[in-house]
Amino acid sequence: xxxxxxxxxxxxxxxxxxxxxxxxxxxxxxxxxxxxxxxxxxxxxxxxxxxxxxxxxxxxxxxxxxxxxxxxxxxxxxxxxxxxxxxxxxxxxxxxxxxxxxxxxxxxxxxxxxxxxxxxxxxxxxxxxxxxxxxxxxxxxxxxxxx
Amino acid sequence: xxxxxxxxxxxxxxxxxxxxxxxxxxxxxxxxxxxxxxxxxxxxxxxxxxxxxxxxxxxxxxxxxxxxxxxxxxxxxxxxxxxxxxxxxxxxxxxxxxxxxxxxxxxxxxxxxxxxxxxxxxxxxxxxxxxxxxxxxxxxxxxxxxxxxxxxxxxxxxxxxxxxxxxxxxxxxxxxxxxxxxxxxxxxxxxxxxxxx
Numbered sequence: 001x002x003x004x005x006x007x008x009x010x011x012x013x014x015x016x017x018x019x020x021x022x023x024x025x026x027x028x029x030x031x032x033x034x035x036x037x038x039x040x041x042x043x044x045x046x047x048x049x050x051x052x053x054x055x056x057x058x059x060x061x062x063x064x065x066x067x068x069x070x071x072x073x074x075x076x077x078x079x080x081x082x083x084x085x086x087x088x089x090x091x092x093x094x095x096x097x098x099x100x101x102x103x104x105x106x107x108x109x110x111x112x113x114x115x116x117x118x119x120x121x122x123x124x125x126x127x128x129x130x131x132x133x134x135x136x137x138x139x140x141x142x143x144x145x146x147x
Numbered sequence: 148x149x150x151x152x153x154x155x156x157x158x159x160x161x162x163x164x165x166x167x168x169x170x171x172x173x174x175x176x177x178x179x180x181x182x183x184x185x186x187x188x189x190x191x192x193x194x195x196x197x198x199x200x201x202x203x204x205x206x207x208x209x210x211x212x213x214x215x216x217x218x219x220x221x222x223x224x225x226x227x228x229x230x231x232x233x234x235x236x237x238x239x240x241x242x243x244x245x246x247x248x249x250x251x252x253x254x255x256x257x258x259x260x261x262x263x264x265x266x267x268x269x270x271x272x273x274x275x276x277x278x279x280x281x282x283x284x285x286x287x288x289x290x291x292x293x294x295x296x297x298x299x300x301x302x303x304x305x306x307x308x309x310x311x312x313x314x315x316x317x318x319x320x321x322x323x324x325x326x327x328x329x330x331x332x333x334x335x336x337x338x339x340x341x342x343x344x
Contacts, residue, residue, distance in 0.1 A: 001335075003335075006283075006335060007301070007302050009279065009280065010302045010334065011302040011303075012280065012304075013275060013283045013284050013287070014192075014299060014303075014304065015188070015304040016276075016280070017275055017284050018191075018195060020187050020188070020191040021205055024208050024209060025187055027209055027212075028183045028208065028209065029179070029183055031209070031216050032174070032176060034213060034216050034217075035174060035216050035219065037172075037220060041217065102209070124206075125206075125213055143214075144210065144213040144214065146206070146210060146239075146242070146246070
């Protein structure tokens with residue numbers, strides 16, 4: 001076997017012994033369904049590590065997402081395989097908030113101070129949509145993040 | 148929704164990333180499936196190259212595609228899509244390693260998680276039809292992490308262009324050739340040894 005042949009054998013071996021799992025591939029094919037061109041993307045601008053907020057589980061993190069019009073601060077913590085979000089909108093405002101993930105959506109409401117919270121979310125990729133009631137009315141979506 | 152099978156059957160050589168990204172950005176499911184089919188091997192190779200267990204690699208895989216959907220509208224040069232995906236997958240893999248073992252800096256993590264895979268299980272052996280293939284898989288598992296990572300990307304399925312390999316490995320194109328030669332020589336030596344036993 002020359003190098004080219006050995007390489008081609010290895011390609012076949014890797015594809016057979018360690019293929020992309022079918023479920024992961026199917027989820028990738030379906031992920032185009034999350035396309036949301038009409039909403040503004042709020043980009044993650046910091047992910048500092050916080051002091052452990054719980055005695056058990058992983059420490060919490062404060063994620064800050066920004067667009068021109070709004071800042072979304074999220075404190076994300078995870079315990080026993082479930083995720084808790086505490087959110088703060090800046091400027092503070094009442095708004096409809098949706099937490100989206102591959103396993104479903106959770107509708108929330110930010111109060112007049114721009115605060116919202118969700119518990120018992122499944123551990124996995126998620127993002128937060130904010131439809132503020134203000135005059136601009138633009139929907140803002142955070143980048144996907146992983147608790 | 149189609150199953151993705153048609154896209155898989157599509158001739159990979161006909162795949163045009165520029166047209167596919169433009170169509171997918173306006174919601175074309177078939178074009179999106181063609182993109183996933185063309186680069187799923189690359190994204191998986193990068194994730195597994197960090198010695199991530201299958202569940203974590205699947206997490207990185209999922210995050211990388213979500214990231215692309217999010218940024219479909221602002222890919223400037225879709226001819227570099229493979230490089231874009233490889234970089235995104237690498238970033239997600241390192242982020243996952245940081246999340247799961249927080250106190251270690253990236254360099255230590257890379258060293259620690261250096262080598263991937265290796266020991267073959269009964270299931271894998273069953274998937275590998277011939278003794279030769281089993282011996283190659285076992286030999287692969289005995290190689291250094293750096294060689295495993297490089298060879299996974301160089302021999303990803305479907306195959307990649309050189310500049311995509313370079314981006315996936317974060318290595319200049321000029322040093323891939325010599326490293327590839329060295330790693331293949333190591334693989335051959337280990338394979339010959341395994342086959343002799």
